[in-house]
Amino acid sequence: MTTATPADPVAHVDDIVSRVSELGTLPEVVARINTIINDPDSDVADLEEIVRHDPALVTRMMKMVNSAFYGNSQPIASVERAITMLGFNSIQRLALAASIGQMFKGKLCNGFSAKDLWSHCIGVGVVARDLAMRINRALAEEVFLAGMTHDIGLLAALQVAPEKLAAVCDKAAQDPRYFCDIEREIIGVDHQQLGAALAKQWQFPASCQLAAGRHHEPDNLDPQQQLIVGLVHVADVLCCQEKIGFNRTALRQRFNNALLGRLGLNQEMIEDTQQRLTALAWSAITIFK
DSSP states (O other): OOOOOOOOOHHHHHHHHHHHHHHHOOOOOHHHHHHTTTTOOHHHHHHHHHHHHOHHHHHHHHHHSSSTTTOOOOOOOOOOHHHHOOOOHHHHHHHHHHHHTTTTOEEEETTTHHHHHHHHHHHHHHHHHHHHHHHHHGGHHHHHHHTTTTTTTHOOOOOHHHHHHHHHHHHTTTOOOHHHHHHHTTTSSOOOHHHHHHHTTOOOOOHHHHHHHHHHHHTTTTHHHHHHHHEEEEOOOOOOHHOSHHHHHHHHTOOOHHHHHHHHHHHHHHHHHHHHHHHHHHHHHHHHH
16 A cells, blocks of 8 residues: 655645544643643642632542652642642643544554553653653653653544554565554555644644654754654654653654764763663653553
8 A cells, every 4th residue: 555745745744633633622620730730820729729620630640640750748638738739831731632542543553552552652751751850850841741742743643644654664564664654555644644743733832743744854943853753762762762642753763873972971871761761751651541
């Protein structure tokens, strides 16, 4: 099954993304949380009122605040205290990530379900966050969300062209080419193109839009853009190597030492994260999946 490159790839991307919007939108609770976050006069009580009406979100939030992920030594029992501990921005990211996760449904390809793809995204998010904590703690949560949403282009393809995406994934198991090359051959566009467009349409943060669109090719970005996307790229490669969920997108990729140097990472940091990677990833997967 092959598809020639479309005459107008941009129009092809726009068509796929518009059809995704017809199939599913982010829940209202995310929009309401965004409104509260952006209101300078809002407080914890306003956010708590919204969160309490989404039991699934409350469950994930309480699991997160009491997990090793945040390292709290004393159990947190109240929603208000959890919001205070996590902070408004973390709640916003948690709600967004949890909502996106519900859209990963069905079979991806032979041997993998859509939930395996979501497990991979969670793994990339938490590993990217771990790396960010070493070099720029202030960016850790932003990097976390960028990692969790980096493959939303595959979500678009899964919803609109599932048979073609399955053919891509199956072929990638044996084909020595990069995953994006196979996508362009069979679908006509790759998941980076789709991811950038979908992240923009859903009004994700700029860093998420950039990571979704460039996580396989961070080397040519401007230095100020490269840090977050580069950390997501390194985490993506590490998670594919360690077979965290669906692992074929970066199966053929390797990060180079020059990129690691620009990011402020060294081999010792990478090896330390690798040793803890599986535990890190699966700890987060139990919260978000």
